[in-house]
Amino acid sequence: MLTDQGAKNWRLCCGSLPGSIREDTLGKDSRVVRTDVLVIGAGAAGIRAAIEAKKQGVETLLVAKGGLGESGSTFYPNGWGWGFQASLGIVDKKDTPGEHLQDILEASLDMCDESLAEILAREAPERIKDLIDYGLEFDKRNGEYVQNYGCFNKRPRAFIVTGMDKIRRFFTGAVRNHSIRVMQNTMVVDLILQEDTCVGAVGVDARGQVVVFEAKSVVMATGGGGNLFLFNLNTPDITGDGQAIAFRAGAELANLEFFQIGFGVLYPVEKTLFEGLLFRHKPRLYNGVQREFIKDYLPSGVDMEECFRFRAAHMPFSTRDVSKYIDIASFREVIEGRSGPHGGILIDLTNVSRGALRANPSEEAWWSQVKARGFDPTKELMEVTLHVHALNGGLRINERTETSVPGLYAAGEVAAGPHGADRPGGNMMPATQVFGARAGEFAAKRAKSMKRYCAKKKIAEELEVSIQQMMRRKDGVLVKDAKDRIQKIMWENVLVGRREENLAHCLSTLSRIEQRELPELAISNTDELFDALALSNMVQLGKMMVTAARARRESRGSHHRDDYPKMDKNAGRSVVFRREGEEITYHSEHL
Ligand SMILES: Cc1cc2nc3c(=O)[nH]c(=O)nc-3n(C[C@H](O)[C@H](O)[C@H](O)COP(=O)(O)OP(=O)(O)OC[C@H]3O[C@@H](n4cnc5c(N)ncnc54)[C@H](O)[C@@H]3O)c2cc1C
Known part of the structure; x- marks a missing residue:
């Protein structure tokens, strides 16, 4: 069963860092960068969104916390390549998008948004053709494309690209070929809201300089959150930033217990x-x-x-x-x-x-x-x-990839909906392309009809002050120590064999870290800055993951409760988190 069917509240605490910045926040001088569409994250989803926005003829800026072609799961250096599910029916002539959809629904165990799953299955063939047109070489045998089975799929549908170097070269080339402006090694820390509409973001570059982005539409494509856990298969920049940042701005999160x-x-x-x-x-x-x-x-x-x-x-x-x-x-x-x-x-x-x-x-x-x-x-x-x-849940989006914050779109692993309790293998890559393309298109169309917001000159002071305090603090909490504690407590308690007492212990430990350690962080140089700024995101997302796992008193797909080992047919609704003022609420509903 799902506990607390009604709303449950607790206070939102952002540690020493700002929540989403309101336009009237006063700050000191900062560098201002203007664009029509701001895409946050340069993995497969962000790059696809940027290409589509650029094709719509609007100014587009791609910002990445890491290096282009190096950051994010898309370019995971220890991977062998990708599987990409698309029902083109080459190996199995009977395969159709309808068959693909059935596999997604069966794996999902009632936890996906069926309309998003249907879009994924229907548009994956078109999006793989785009990749081929742009020059990505999928594996062939005897002149024909290879299509393998993937986990939880009944037909051989997964196209294969072998070699991470090939993937890296392709995507960096695609960014160059579409003349997309890129800011690498720049971390977005929060979104800027004007009357609850997203009008940009504030971030910091690797030298510690604060950057204010003014944009007409923003696409969140920051990937998953593997680094919340001690052992993970993600690059170090993947710390659940997009989920936490967008949530602070008012976006909803769903299916966080499934990964x-x-x-x-x-x-x-x-x-x-x-x-x-x-x-x-x-x-x-x-x-x-x-x-x-x-x-x-x-x-x-x-x-x-x-x-x-x-x-x-x-x-x-x-x-x-x-x-x-x-x-x-x-x-x-x-x-x-x-x-x-x-x-x-x-x-x-x-x-x-x-x-x-x-x-x-x-x-x-x-x-x-x-x-x-x-x-x-x-x-x-x-x-x-x-x-x-990889995470199956994340920011709740609709068919236009809109979140519940006007002006804010989301695509790729950061977004929930196309996947459920389990995800068929090879379905995240098509999700990055299908919803990345949609996000780019809808964000660009919106941008065409909007006036650009003009940031108040001093909007970033809170972030600047926060960074300076961390730099000046002499005997504060070391970033590495706080991060280790978060990763260890999450890995030990929120993997398999989840139990009420362990989840409760994990939640109280995260709250203690949030209240006592994050306001006392000390950094000795800017190399630690991104990690320090990510910690509050890790704690906030971690607390919601634990809460979702606690609320789901059953086992379903990737969610295993030692104390509730069976699936409960009455618990077939998703746990959805929402911010209301300074309160966080959650409830259950069908996506
Ligand atoms: C080992 C491994 C193998 C996989 N194999 C497959 C497979 O075969 N098929 C499949 O479908 N899926 C697979 N997956 C899952 C898939 O690779 C990922 O889900 C997908 O690449 C996510 O793409 P993305 O664009 O959403 O995010 P990512 O590729 O993770 O990119 C996120 C981007 O956001 C940036 N970012 C993060 N935070 C910030 C911030 N605060 N400010 C600015 N930028 C930020 C990062 O630097 C990065 O550029 C695999 C995953 C792993 C780890």
């Missing part, structure tokens, strides 16, 4: 995905005292071989089948202190032949990656643990 968790490698190649398909070889899993532990966790009647068979079918953890016992057992062994030397569990594939380990294209891609780093899994044991991979 993808999968095995990542701790040794010998850190922060690399463990290819889920390898579970089909039924590897031996040992804890730190060399005990094969999985069978200790299997209820009577559940067969270990069946667990491995299901586990090989999907990379992310899901409560939908018996494969869940592998993740639950592995996580519990680590949490209870029986981990290996690198903090994980050991996977033994040494009894599998090299040929068998490379029999499938996904395995082959994984094999090449680990071999390139000098590791041979047929000779040595690997150490793995659960890592956070």
